[in-house]
Amino acid sequence: MKPRSKPDEDEADFFPCPPRKNWSVGLIKFISFLVIFMAGVVIGLSASGRFTRSFNSQTEIFFPSTMYMANCDKEFLSFKSFVTPEHLMHSMTDEELFWRASMVPKMEEYPFQRVPKVAFMFMTRGPLPFVQLWDRFFKGHEGLYSVYVHTLPDYKLNVSESSAFYSRQIPSEEVSWGSVTLVDAEKRLLANALLDFSNERFVLLSESCIPVYDFSTVYNYLVYSAHSFVESYDEISQQGRGRYNRRMAPTIKLYHWRKGSQWFELNRELAAYIVADYQYYLIFRKYCKPSCYPDEHYMPTYLNMFHGSLNSNRTVTWVDWSRGGPHPAAYGASSITLEFIQSIRNNGTTCTYNSKPTSVCFLFARKFSPNALGPLLNLSSRAMGF
Ligand SMILES: *[C@@H]1O[C@H](CO)[C@@H](O)[C@H](O)[C@H]1NC(C)=O
Ligand SMILES: *[C@@H]1O[C@H](CO)[C@@H](O)[C@H](O)[C@H]1NC(C)=O
Ligand SMILES: *[C@@H]1O[C@H](CO)[C@@H](O)[C@H](O)[C@H]1NC(C)=O
């Protein structure tokens, strides 16, 4: 993996404590000043004959015992910032990040009140046209979700401070669609989200995704699900098994090979397995080359091989492939009606949820064009309950 260059200037924004070197220079100056000052005090006090009586209390005044415990150092090691990192920016390489994120506590109980959160992980090249709709969706549910955004490396997301997306960009890398760099970005999102120990469910979304239910419905559906939602099926055709490369054997055999939408939902346990895996990831990186699309096969195949019983094998993100071709249908302003949204929420088919049938199959939908925002905001409370 390519080590990320360390942006020293950027870091300054996120670590507001003065660098140690300046701090110690300042301390030396301060101590020199104190020594001279104390010498003056001692001379003055001994001259007045009260030196021995007041020496101890003077020491306390000039050298309070906590003075050298710089607040910065305490903050870096605080428990709170370990379990819930406040700043998303860091200078870890992917290798360092994945290693750290793959750590799983051995103790079952948490030494803090852990309220499970859903991590909403957005993968976009840049703008997020539906920020306003998502903010409406998140409103009033603070503490139950966290947002992560992977963009092009230099893109600066411009949202207001009150937005759930404010300051939620993670250190990102270039992504070319259809290549393994897309899987890298997915793992990067997962790893950054895993650093927050309260995140329990991890949803991958794109800039063209919208929620089709209100927050509480989505939250309860995911948090109380016994299964994760990673589409995984055996596609016999050229677009499925046809993409398998014999050189993946014997580690990955043709009968292991699966296909599925890249828009996954994982629980914490599976997210940690994915971030920790190099063995299978490396085989995909080596042999799943153009017109193979690693993002459509890596997780479906890997989960099928090792964690099938934890997977529902279906996706919770609706998309319309009915028009055929390499890209799904995109819906703009003129398509947005109450009936259309209702047909996504419930199209008459049933799905299995915790081994029982349900009419709620999809929580999110794609693809929507930016001009759909106005009409969606117009009917979100009637159609989607928020
Ligand atoms: C960010 O958005 C605000 C409000 O939409 C706009 O006024 C401002 O010019 C934008 N800043 C940049 C750098 O694009
Ligand atoms: C999903 O597929 C796996 C095989 O990969 C299977 O073991 C599991 O039972 C399936 N899950 C459900 C909910 O049917
Ligand atoms: C409902 O949606 C599913 C999944 O997209 C699709 O397979 C099915 O054909 C749809 N049913 C109707 C009646 O449109």
Ligand SMILES: *[C@@H]1O[C@H](CO)[C@@H](O)[C@H](O)[C@H]1NC(C)=O
């Ligand atoms: C919102 O709805 C109102 C009335 O229902 C309509 O007049 C208006 O054009 C709609 N706005 C958008 C952006 O669709």
